Amino acid sequence: MTAPRRFIVGALGLVLLAGLWELYKLLGPADGVVLAGVTVLPRTSDLAMPHLWVMAGRALEPVTGAGNAMPLWQAVVDASLFTLGISAVGWLVGVTVGLALALLMHRFRLAEAAVLPWIILSQTVPLIALAPLVRRWGTQIQFGAFSWESWMSVALIASYLAFFPVSVGALRGLGSPDANHVDLMHCYSAGWWKTLWRLRLPASVGYLLPALRLAAASAVIGSVVAEVSIGLRGGIGRMIVEYAGAAGGDPGKPWAPIFGSVLVGLVAAGFVGLIGLGLRRFRRGEVAA
Amino acid sequence: MKHRTRWLGTMGALAATSALVLTGCSTGTTSTTSTSGSGVDLVPITLQLQWVAQAQFAGYYAAVDQGFYKDEGLDVTIAEGAADIVPQDVLAAGDADYAISWVPKVLGSIEQGADITDVAQIFERSATTQISFKDKGITSPADLKGKNVGSWGYGNEWELFAGMQKSGVQVGDISLVQQAFDMNGFLSGDIDAAQAMTYNEYAQVLETKNPKTGELYQPSDLNVIDWNDEGTAMLQDAIWADAGKLASDKDYAANTVKFIKASIKGWIYAATDPEQAAGIVTAAGSQLPAGHQLWMTNEVNKLIWPSTNGVGLIDAAAWKNTVDIAMNTKNETGATIITAEPPKTAYSNEYVQKALDELKADGVDVMGAGWKPITVTLTEGGK
Numbered sequence: 001m002t003a004p005r006r007f008i009v010g011a012l013g014l015v016l017l018a019g020l021w022e023l024y025k026l027l028g029p030a031d032g033v034v035l036a037g038v039t040v041l042p043r044t045s046d047l048a049m050p051h052l053w054v055m056a057g058r059a060l061e062p063v064t065g066a067g068n069a070m071p072l073w074q075a076v077v078d079a080s081l082f083t084l085g086i087s088a089v090g091w092l093v094g095v096t097v098g099l100a101l102a103l104l105m106h107r108f109r110l111a112e113a114a115v116l117p118w119i120i121l122s123q124t125v126p127l128i129a130l131a132p133l134v135r136r137w138g139t140q141i142q143f144g145a146f147s148w149e150s151w152m153s154v155a156l157i158a159s160y161l162a163f164f165p166v167s168v169g170a171l172r173g174l175g176s177p178d179a180n181h182v183d184l185m186h187c188y189s190a191g192w193w194k195t196l197w198r199l200r201l202p203a204s205v206g207y208l209l210p211a212l213r214l215a216a217a218s219a220v221i222g223s224v225v226a227e228v229s230i231g232l233r234g235g236i237g238r239m240i241v242e243y244a245g246a247a248g249g250d251p252g253k254p255w256a257p258i259f260g261s262v263l264v265g266l267v268a269a270g271f272v273g274l275i276g277l278g279l280r281r282f283r284r285g286e287v288a289a
Numbered sequence: 290m291k292h293r294t295r296w297l298g299t300m301g302a303l304a305a306t307s308a309l310v311l312t313g314c315s316t317g318t319t320s321t322t323s324t325s326g327s328g329v330d331l332v333p334i335t336l337q338l339q340w341v342a343q344a345q346f347a348g349y350y351a352a353v354d355q356g357f358y359k360d361e362g363l364d365v366t367i368a369e370g371a372a373d374i375v376p377q378d379v380l381a382a383g384d385a386d387y388a389i390s391w392v393p394k395v396l397g398s399i400e401q402g403a404d405i406t407d408v409a410q411i412f413e414r415s416a417t418t419q420i421s422f423k424d425k426g427i428t429s430p431a432d433l434k435g436k437n438v439g440s441w442g443y444g445n446e447w448e449l450f451a452g453m454q455k456s457g458v459q460v461g462d463i464s465l466v467q468q469a470f471d472m473n474g475f476l477s478g479d480i481d482a483a484q485a486m487t488y489n490e491y492a493q494v495l496e497t498k499n500p501k502t503g504e505l506y507q508p509s510d511l512n513v514i515d516w517n518d519e520g521t522a523m524l525q526d527a528i529w530a531d532a533g534k535l536a537s538d539k540d541y542a543a544n545t546v547k548f549i550k551a552s553i554k555g556w557i558y559a560a561t562d563p564e565q566a567a568g569i570v571t572a573a574g575s576q577l578p579a580g581h582q583l584w585m586t587n588e589v590n591k592l593i594w595p596s597t598n599g600v601g602l603i604d605a606a607a608w609k610n611t612v613d614i615a616m617n618t619k620n621e622t623g624a625t626i627i628t629a630e631p632p633k634t635a636y637s638n639e640y641v642q643k644a645l646d647e648l649k650a651d652g653v654d655v656m657g658a659g660w661k662p663i664t665v666t667l668t669e670g671g672k
Contacts, residue, residue, distance in 0.1 A: 047477065048477065140384075228371065233574060242577075246471075246578070247471035247472070247473050248497035250671070250672075
């Protein structure tokens with residue numbers, strides 16, 4: 001598909017989604033669809049599902065009634081940029097650590113046996129248990145002019161989620177070249193580093209790109225959740241919690257930061273797309289991580 | 290050289306990411322270190338709140354803004370709370386000098402080994418209520434039987450359970466519904482009786498349009514079960530200090546008196562000028578709409594003023610009532626908050642008494658006998 005066509009299809013998807021929302025709101029039962037006591041589809045009241053134009057209109061109004069308040073959309077964009085920045089730090093750290101671990105595990109069989117189970121175990125630790133610990137340890141770190149800021153705790157938690165797909169994906173990617181290709185490198189008497197650079201790294205791109213995309217999504221989710229968890233001011237997560245109370249009297253308002261977080265996710269995925277564009281030469285079909 | 294340019298593109302994407310990284314850094318460093326104008330060395334103090342900036346903590350923000358802490362030689366930094374931050378744990382870990390928390394929540398932490406002391410009971414009354422629409426006919430805890438009853442849990446449920454058990458309603462007799470941050474569950478009828486703080490959720494309901502009338506919901510549409518009236522109110526916002534340091538560190542003990550003194554001055558400021566106090570909290574970064582903020586300031590003032598014994602003084606009977614409920618009320622799993630009486634160090638009137646004496650000597654009214662709440666008119670969405 002050509003680029004403009006893809007864009008049009010993407011936009012059509014959005015319109016379809018918006019149409020579905022309004023259509024369900026118009027035709028759906030007022031009390032939602034309840035099957036065996038469990039609500040499967042939401043209520044269609046203005047509180048539960050505000051009209052899209054209510055959300056859009058609210059975004060153009062000031063955040064609060066105060067005279068100097070900025071428009072809601074601007075506050076959301078500011079918060080989105082803040083969260084995006086933290087997610088980017090988390091993503092970079094996570095990708096670096098993930099790649100380093102993958103290389104280590106690939107180089108030393110012993111390391112793989114020792115480290116891989118722990119990497120998988122690491123993802124079973126719930127974020128809400130981890131966040132306050134990270135924050136508490138962070139406040140105790142201080143040397144010279146450097147002192148640990150709360151946003152670093154959030155970035156660290158984001159990287160904790162981001163490194164996992166990268167390490168697993170890269171490990172599979174590094175091991176993916178055919179045996180005859182590896183044998184060829186042997187015949188050339190290429191060393192481990194040379195084989196890595198000429199054969200294994202290019203071969204791993206197809207595995208790495210989906211892993212990077214997954215890492216970007218994880219970093220964004222990690223940032224938003226960690227912001228809620230430790231209360232970092234300025235980002236989307238905190239905004240979601242703070243606006244939640246307005247759901248009754250001002251139903252359009254809580255949706256604004258939700259769209260903001262969608263925006264952050266899209267931009268993050270876009271960055272990974274750019275990287276994929278740069279590595280196009282090495283892509284021979286992608287393998288889901 | 291085609292190859293090389295592709296790599297450049299990749300590097301460009303990475304560079305763009307790094308640029309974002311830097312934005313994250315620059316906006317993230319908003320440390321709040323204040324410098325003393327007079328050149329006197331101020332003692333740095335961190336106060337850990339139990340939630341984000343809002344008028345519930347107006348007195349402390351006012352004391353910072355008006356320089357009351359500085360007058361006492363303290364440089365106070367207020368650390369906001371969050372979903373997973375437990376103020377008493379932060380205090381016990383030594384990451385804060387003082388913390389604001391509810392007594393029943395801390396009693397549990399004390400039994401688990403946290404060595405901390407209630408040094409000033411700022412809120413004399415409880416703000417927790419259970420509200421319901423008039424047509425549900427729930428006017429007393431006994432009426433909750435067989436109803437969908439909302440609660441936030443996490444230690445916010447004990448007054449409700451105590452009130453029910455006092456009226457012979459067991460936890461198994463109601464269907465307990467986990468309540469979210471908003472009141473939509475209540476407004477849509479999923480929850481018959483919802484938990485509501487007088488200073489927050491109650492106002493959220495009154496800021497919502499009644500679809501039947503097209504007007505805002507009125508207090509006359511609601512039945513309110515007030516735990517102060519039912520006799521199962523528990524002590525809420527108190528100032529907690531490190532018990533070990535109070536005993537061993539003379540400076541910390543002296544600073545505690547100063548901290549309480551300046552905090553009380555902040556609360557007096559909030560009582561005499563609620564509009565200004567609400568503005569200070571908003572300026573400190575609270576996202577609440579202006580009308581809602583003022584309502585909260587006014588309602589929080591009602592929890593403090595007029596004071597029975599002097600602001601912050603811990604009433605032995607009220608403390609005993611809270612402890613009794615904490616020992617004897619069972620939740621849905623049959624557990625109680627604590628199993629034995631808390632240690633003697635759990636509360637102390639020594640420091641707040643000194644602070645009150647000093648304030649009285651300065652001619653400050655710490656009783657507020659003549660204090661009257663203002664009338665706040667709520668608008669849709671609290672704007």
